[in-house]
Amino acid sequence: MPAQAIKYYRFGNPLDVLSVENVPRGSPGQGEVMVRMTARPINPSDLIPIRGAYAHRISLPSVPGYEGVGIVVDAGPGVSREWIGRRVLPLRGEGTWQEYVISPAKWLVRVPSSLEDGIAAQLYINPITAWxxxxxxxxxxxxxxxxxxxxxxxxxxxxxxxxxxxxxxxxxxxxxxxxxxxxxxxxxxxxxxxxxxxxxxxxxxxxxxxxxxxxxxxxxxxxxxxxxxxxxxxxxxxxxxxxxxxxxxxxxxxxxxxxxxxxxxxxLWNGEATERSWHDTFDHVLEMIAGGRLTLMDSVIRYPLAEFRHAVGIAETPGRAAGKVLLTD
Structure with a gap:
């Protein structure tokens, strides 16, 4: 069954080079899971690579998006079926601006039920970098x-x-x-x-x-x-x-x-962090957020994935009100 994905085949202005297309849904391999994405924020760090800032390490075509939240719908060989149905951050796998993301199970971060998707989608890039x-x-x-x-x-x-x-x-x-x-x-x-x-x-x-x-x-x-x-x-x-x-x-x-x-x-920290230090860092940051000691920006507007052009345009509007723009399911 095909699924929607946002892709780019050349570098340039995101509104010029991004397009939505149907792609094969695929299946998770050894040690992997498949996650149905429910929300993804639009960050400057998502858009800068599209413009070609890191062209030397990006293989085209590429799917943008470094973070987001979703629900595990399938588990590959060597992964417990208990993951299926859990809400997670599928990190260090494929780009998140698509319906389904395949991600290594060992890096999955479980999302507390107390955090709604708009907050959970933002738990990686900015909180971990700041910490x-x-x-x-x-x-x-x-x-x-x-x-x-x-x-x-x-x-x-x-x-x-x-x-x-x-x-x-x-x-x-x-x-x-x-x-x-x-x-x-x-x-x-x-x-x-x-x-x-x-x-x-x-x-x-x-x-x-x-x-x-x-x-x-x-x-x-x-x-x-x-x-x-x-x-x-x-x-x-x-x-x-x-x-x-x-x-x-x-x-x-x-x-x-x-x-x-x-x-x-x-x-680079990802490349050096052990599985233990990765999860310890997330546990500490999640504890502060779940406990209300750290708060994330409320999402101001949500767009379906297929309406990414409107979403990107809003996210890049100079002087707009503070808050996150989300691509949702």
Missing amino acids: LACTEKLELQAGDTLVVNACGSSLGRLIAQLSRIAGYRLIAVTGNADNERELLRLGAAHVIHSANVSVRHTVMELTQGRGADAAIDSIGGAPGTELAFCLKPYETLLGIGLLSGRPLDGEAIRSGTSTLYKMFHLR
Whole structure:
């Protein structure tokens, strides 16, 4: 029986290169399950590869989508039939922007019944990135000062909440003044509107000239480069994204600062994480979310998979109200 899938055969503007087509449903192999997807968020990290940013490691044609939630409908050889009917995150398998996803059973994450699909679909990319960046990569301690750009994003809002949980001081940088009240409510100590002031000068004022203990850059280009000048000597700027599509000015950072620059990619952590550490990390993050200590952005609109063009258009609308756009079953 055929199933719908969103695919692209060349790189470019998502609205130009994505198309919906019928594909064979397939069947799970050794150690795999088949999951009927019920919800998938549209993240910047889903759209950036379509534009060709990582063309060297993407085989075409490809199905986009890194996360989502669904129900196990079949189990391959070597997998307990008890998985069938369970609601899970089918991760590290096929792209999620299709009706059915085949995924390795050992990486499946069970979803608590208390979490509805719109929240469950968002449990991977941003929560795990925020947790690992702040705890494992930067090893932030209570009392440390962290500066983060693009902080009005889903990821930034999670980092703000983690600052309250872990006790570090967050200086949130955002280009939208409308985000200030919400970021302060979530846990940020200060909010800088990057369109109005110098981020570097403001950070130095807020830290009495000492600079921050760490920084997280999601933008790249000039905004990311500026963060390198906001740090104490020999502290770390962690790059986790390139929303601008432009790299940092490495020469300016090397010649003008003693900042240590590191990159964090979730896919590289995936390659290093053991099955035990993978599930321990999810268990910890899920405990915080299920307990209400961490909250995710409510979905503002849901579109059926076949109406992906409308959904992508809404997700990429500049200045739209905060919230996730979901592709549903």
